[in-house]
Amino acid sequence: DGGITQSPKYLFRKEGQNVTLSCEQNLNHDAMYWYRQDPGQGLRLIYYSQIVNDFQKGDIAEGYSVSREKKESFPLTVTSAQKNPTAFYLCASSNRDSLNTIYFGEGSWLTVV
């Protein structure tokens, strides 16, 4: 089945550590995104990528990094520079053919311990 797969579902990070969240899609979508959601809040854009080997900062990119070496994959690294990383992270993808409708993965919960 086509879809977007995020892993892990739950992740605990010690202070000072970098962690990487995986996102893979088999929808053949050109564009991929990372959003962050805090409790009771809307989604805020971290990074997005419209094509392979290219990505753009969103509204809250500081403390995060991404890569887009393959069309199917868009991993997000939460670095130690991100001072408040505890949140729900959502990966998404879209395509012009689908009117740019964004489809989301199941999300990853990151907690700092």
Place this chain on the structure above:
Amino acid sequence: GQNIDQPTEMTATEGAIVQINCTYQTSGFNGLFWYQQHAGEAPTFLSYNVLDGLEEKGRFSSFLSRSKGYSYLLLKELQMKDSASYLCAVNSNSGYALNFGKGTSLLVTP
């Protein structure tokens, strides 16, 4: 900047109709989306409007007025499972990325 406003919370009764409003002020406009999100889950796509008017899809309808920067989501024949957060999002031409409002938490009561 981008500004998308929606009410924080709403309560409605099972079987009733509820309208969730969204106003937006964005630097560009290339479509407005509504998503449903249950607690702890990913948002799921409900509707898309790019032209003025009403789009109907089963129990859910969405309306857009571009000149007023206004949209609403109309939910009919409310069911308990409709209790969720409803997110309004605008594509404002910054690539394909969507800008989201903070969401409206809808509680459906018996």
